[in-house]
Amino acid sequence: MSANDSPPKPAALTGPDTTATPSGVGTTTAPSSPGTTTTPPIPDTTTIPPTLDTTTLKHRWIWIVTGPTASGKTSAAKALAAYLNFPFIEGDDYHPPANIAKMKDSIPLTDADRAGWLATLRDYETRSSNLVMTCSALKRAYRDILRLDDVGVMVRFIFLDAPEEELTRRAAERKGHYAGPGLLKSQFEALERPGEDEGDLFVVGTVGRGVEGTVEGVRGVVRGVMRREEGWGV
Ligand SMILES: Nc1ncnc2c1ncn2[C@@H]1O[C@H](COP(=O)(O)OP(=O)(O)O)[C@@H](O)[C@H]1O
Numbered sequence: 146m147s148a149n150d151s152p153p154k155p156a157a158l159t160g161p162d163t164t165a166t167p168s169g170v171g172t173t174t175a176p177s178s179p180g181t182t183t184t185p186p187i188p189d190t191t192t193i194p195p196t197l198d199t200t201t202l203k204h205r206w207i208w209i210v211t212g213p214t215a216s217g218k219t220s221a222a223k224a225l226a227a228y229l230n231f232p233f234i235e236g237d238d239y240h241p242p243a244n245i246a247k248m249k250d251s252i253p254l255t256d257a258d259r260a261g262w263l264a265t266l267r268d269y270e271t272r273s274s275n276l277v278m279t280c281s282a283l284k285r286a287y288r289d290i291l292r293l294d295d296v297g298v299m300v301r302f303i304f305l306d307a308p309e310e311e312l313t314r315r316a317a318e319r320k321g322h323y324a325g326p327g328l329l330k331s332q333f334e335a336l337e338r339p340g341e342d343e344g345d346l347f348v349v350g351t352v353g354r355g356v357e358g359t360v361e362g363v364r365g366v367v368r369g370v371m372r373r374e375e376g377w378g379v
């Protein structure tokens with residue numbers, strides 16, 4: 146979505162589309178007419194993205210994919226949303242135009258610039274269904290804003306890890322995005338890496354594994370956390 150498009154309104158959010166066809170694994174195609182001996186085709190499950198069955202959950206879940214610009218948030222979060230069958234929100238779509246203009250010019254945002262944006266995202270969280278959202282959430286204080294004091298809501302963070310040089314290269318190669326490589330130095334100056342006491346945050350390394358390998362890593366973390374918290378297979 147470009148910065149000029151209107152992002153969806155929080156109130157419009159709905160829960161996961163439980164009417165959607167699941168992964169399709171194990172489904173078969175009905176024969177064209179009864180009584181014929183046509184063998185249904187066997188679906189090629191290697192091309193079907195795996196999904197978790199999240200139709201019955203004890204909690205509301207909000208997964209926030211974090212990291213500096215070009216760390217892979219959008220790529221990973223979209224894949225995660227598909228995996229969970231949760232709505233996906235691109236946090237950057239909620240930056241006011243003034244913030245976008247600054248970032249286009251590689252001018253770092255200040256805490257004040259980010260305050261309204263983070264408040265909007267928090268508001269979104271309080272009113273949403275299950276959700277996968279991207280947000281750079283560079284500082285501990287920003288993550289604290291996104292943590293909700295609601296025991297029924299599991300807010301969990303993924304931090305996509307990679308060094309500045311790698312992200313500078315990715316940002317330079319990425320086309321058609323307002324955030325260029327000139328932002329990386331200030332993003333790393335602002336970055337407060339996850340503290341040991343941030344037990345709701347999970348670090349996923351992204352170097353040398355490509356988008357697919359990273360997505361696999363994210364899915365593995367999410368699966369493990371949700372299995373534990375939801376009591377699956379216990
Ligand atoms: N794990 C990865 N390894 C290598 N390149 C990646 C990885 N994740 C994303 N990319 C690439 O880096 C660029 C930035 O990814 P993107 O998902 O837009 O990041 P962000 O949303 O954090 O800015 C894209 O061109 C994307 O294809």
Ligand SMILES: O=C(O)[C@H](O)[C@@H](O)[C@H](O)[C@H](O)COP(=O)(O)O
Nearest residue numbers: 213214215237254259281282324
């Ligand atoms: O807090 C910030 O300074 C911004 O949120 C920034 O970290 C974000 O990364 C940019 O909006 C670029 O967007 P992408 O992260 O999608 O590249």
